[in-house]
Amino acid sequence: MEKMQAKSHKKVEMRRMNNEEDRLVSFSKRRSGIYRKASELSTLCGAEVGILSFSPNGKPFSFGHPCIKSITNKLLSENHTPCDGTQNLLEPYRRVRLNELHQNYKEACKQMKAAKEQEKKIKKKSLDRSKGWWEEPVIELDMDGLKQRADLIQKLHKRVQLQIKELQTMASSSTSPSDTQTVGHGRGPC
């Protein structure tokens, strides 16, 4: 069929697209673009980048270079001494304290990761590998595997949750009562 002179695109307004499908398509394309950018940033500059996003439909995606896990770990453990000749940001003393505080986060993250791995594995079975190394859709669960796992963890979870609630209470009473604001663009209620 003869190729029509592609009308190419107009300047796009920066506001929520009206058409649902357009939003999804644009999301896919632009997400790819951002992943490429992030990858380049990492390669060119030696930085580490992690991205977590939700599609308009609420479908979650994640990206990491070298991998999401190392990003989250690095955020808190900081056990290595990278190219920090110039930065004296976290002194050893503070770091020790921070590390201890952050253990909680790391450990809990492992649980999440494990769950996500399972989802990923299942999803990946029916996934085209050549799509791109950087994309890891995290959806759709294996019913049986997850149920077993959830039952198991659920029991433990209840115990842990009690402990954590205690921790929450004491911690919040030692600081300002309303210390949970974040910056962000603040489009909606946080």
Place this chain on the structure above:
Amino acid sequence: MEKMQAKSHKKVEMRRMNNEEDRLVSFSKRRSGIYRKASELSTLCGAEVGILSFSPNGKPFSFGHPCIKSITNKLLSENHTPCDGTQNLLEPYRRVRLNELHQNYKEACKQMKAAKEQEKKIKKKSLDRSKGWWEEPVIELDMDGLKQRADLIQKLHKRVQLQIKELQTMASSSTSPSDTQTVGHGRGPC
């Protein structure tokens, strides 16, 4: 001063830049670009995006739209019913199980957030506000405040950690022994 005919840029090779300063400059510029892209993605498509990155020097930056916190929360709670007419990905039954599992993660995250908030507040005091609403450097801690907080949390942490370790052990024994691999680009050892 007369403007020199800007030599403009050559095609850039996709490999780690040799010059350290170039890397830092490029990191800043490209990071800004990625943030803009993420913001656009969010605005145009109604998606939620969170980005965590480390500069070549290890300096951490985060970005979130509408805010980082809502992203991490949304990842796990999923209490709302968005535009999911087409997706039947997580059925109610599975979601309940998942929610319980994810409570752990959320609670632990709160601790982290609280700590990060504190860092941020302190840092923000001496920070140029006009730089941009989307950037939140998370560095440099308040010695006294953090110490107090850390001492408190440390005690509780130890108790919780024990519980979590149990949870870890039981969980991993119920799945494959080596279930902690992640995808990512895998540049270095994960």
Place this chain on the structure above:
DNA sequence: GCAACTATCATTAGGCA
């Protein structure tokens, strides 16, 4: 849904402040 295409728009390297 993604892949290819291409005319247009958008980002950015490099230089300087």
Place this chain on the structure above:
DNA sequence: CTGCCTAATGATAGTTG
């Protein structure tokens, strides 16, 4: 580290398989 500048590269809307 960021902003401004310009020319050059890069991303992508709109369309077709």
